[in-house]
Amino acid sequence: MSLLPRPSAARAAAAAAAAATAPSSSRGFATSSLLLAAAKGKAPKAPAKKKASSFAKKPPAAKSGSGGRASDITLRYVEARPPPDLGDFVRFHPESLIPSNIGRPSTFPRQTIEQLRTFGLPRKLSKDLDSPGGPTSVVRQCTLDMAQRLDGIKSGKKAAKWVLAGEKGSGRSTLLLQTASYALESGWIVLYVPHASEWINSSSPYRYSPSTSTFHQPALASKLLGQLLSVNANALSSVTLPKSVQLEDGREVSQGTNLAEVAKMGRNEDVAVGVLDAVIGALAQQSEHPLLVAIDEAQTLFSRSAYRTPDNEPVESYHLSTPLLFLDLIAGRKPFTSGAILTSLSNSVPSYPFTPTLSSALSLPTTEPLTPYTPLEGVHHAHASLLEKIDVDGLSTAEAKGLFELAARKGWSRATGDEGFIASLIAAGGNTGEFARGLSRTLVAAPAEL
Numbered sequence: 001m002s003l004l005p006r007p008s009a010a011r012a013a014a015a016a017a018a019a020a021t022a023p024s025s026s027r028g029f030a031t032s033s034l035l036l037a038a039a040k041g042k043a044p045k046a047p048a049k050k051k052a053s054s055f056a057k058k059p060p061a062a063k064s065g066s067g068g069r070a071s072d073i074t075l076r077y078v079e080a081r082p083p084p085d086l087g088d089f090v091r092f093h094p095e096s097l098i099p100s101n102i103g104r105p106s107t108f109p110r111q112t113i114e115q116l117r118t119f120g121l122p123r124k125l126s127k128d129l130d131s132p133g134g135p136t137s138v139v140r141q142c143t144l145d146m147a148q149r150l151d152g153i154k155s156g157k158k159a160a161k162w163v164l165a166g167e168k169g170s171g172r173s174t175l176l177l178q179t180a181s182y183a184l185e186s187g188w189i190v191l192y193v194p195h196a197s198e199w200i201n202s203s204s205p206y207r208y209s210p211s212t213s214t215f216h217q218p219a220l221a222s223k224l225l226g227q228l229l230s231v232n233a234n235a236l237s238s239v240t241l242p243k244s245v246q247l248e249d250g251r252e253v254s255q256g257t258n259l260a261e262v263a264k265m266g267r268n269e270d271v272a273v274g275v276l277d278a279v280i281g282a283l284a285q286q287s288e289h290p291l292l293v294a295i296d297e298a299q300t301l302f303s304r305s306a307y308r309t310p311d312n313e314p315v316e317s318y319h320l321s322t323p324l325l326f327l328d329l330i331a332g333r334k335p336f337t338s339g340a341i342l343t344s345l346s347n348s349v350p351s352y353p354f355t356p357t358l359s360s361a362l363s364l365p366t367t368e369p370l371t372p373y374t375p376l377e378g379v380h381h382a383h384a385s386l387l388e389k390i391d392v393d394g395l396s397t398a399e400a401k402g403l404f405e406l407a408a409r410k411g412w413s414r415a416t417g418d419e420g421f422i423a424s425l426i427a428a429g430g431n432t433g434e435f436a437r438g439l440s441r442t443l444v445a446a447p448a449e450l
Contacts, residue, residue, distance in 0.1 A: 285336075327383050
């Protein structure tokens with residue numbers, strides 16, 4: 001039974017008439033371009049180049065090799081370090097997530113990380129995972145807690161909907177990645193979304209659908225299906241459609257068709273939205289392979305999008321087909337038998353900060369007090385309030401020691417001994433990001449070895 005009715009589509013439906021007269025192109029609604037089309041029959045003029053305002057003689061460009069100006073930095077091969085040997089680190093496998101390994105540095109299985117890389121990775125995490133020595137992380141108490149939560153669902157508990165909260169730099173994105181890795185290693189079907197902001201930032205084509213009173217995102221749906229199939233092909237082949245599905249082009253996909261074959265139909269963008277809906281709906285109702293949907297930048301699910309209707313009205317995220325599909329799972333409008341939706345808030349998207357509505361729904365700390373007069377968006381508030389909040393706390397001493405060792409072994413830091421460790425930890429106040437950043441500064445500030 002649905003926990004929430006579907007959000008009113010009145011605003012989206014009002015655009016139907018305008019959509020009918022709009023160009024058939026899926027990008028025919030709006031443009032963010034600052035350039036206007038040139039008059040008919042006239043070629044646009046190229047912008048005039050400004051002349052240099054200084055007569056000072058420019059310094060010659062630095063030459064390759066060891067030459068160049070005195071201020072140039074020259075990297076020499078003899079100063080490069082060999083990749084660190086991390087063979088003694090814990091392997092990040094399900095059987096390794098035990099209390100005795102809390103605080104120990106670990107290496108991700110390369111195959112698992114490559115699978116997750118298919119979905120993309122957050123920029124900062126991608127940089128760290130690509131560093132010499134391979135992808136690594138530190139086993140934390142919160143890592144074990146999330147593994148235990150997934151194990152509980154796999155053993156028969158009902159589906160869960162969580163949101164990772166915590167201060168900036170607390171390690172939410174890393175915990176999300178660790179949980180997705182654990183799920184893949186444990187036989188789950190995983191859909192990992194590192195950049196949910198791309199669902200609402202007007203970077204994908206869209207078109208209005210009168211049949212659903214929503215704006216469809218066909219290219220985005222096709223992309224998600226391709227990623228889901230690439231990572232979970234074997235598992236999808238063992239799951240079948242519980243009932244027949246009618247696609248937008250009139251074709252009917254019969255009951256019992258395996259989901260790998262259904263997902264392949266999404267290569268055709270004309271039917272991709274319906275195919276994604278059918279595949280996710282079928283996965284949410286089966287228990288052979290629990291479904292984990294891991295979404296970073298999740299505050300964008302509860303925000304106004306950058307899309308516009310034909311009459312230039314803003315479009316809310318719940319009127320877009322992709323966010324709405326997963327909001328339906330969160331709200332209980334679609335059955336969800338076995339699995340989890342794990343979302344994570346992110347401070348890395350300045351264009352989509354935490355809104356007063358989200359802060360109110362999740363009881364987040366705010367810079368300005370919320371009052372009874374603070375305007376809140378009702379549908380977003382209702383959706384967000386259905387998520388169970390999990391706070392990602394600061395580093396424990398054991399976890400900080402593990403990160404300290406990892407930074408030293410990877411060559412990120414030259415801080416050594418108890419004094420360097422304690423100084424860095426106190427300066428960071430237990431914050432994971434600040435602690436790692438402080439350790440990296442010791443490398444920058446350290447004198448060169450002669």
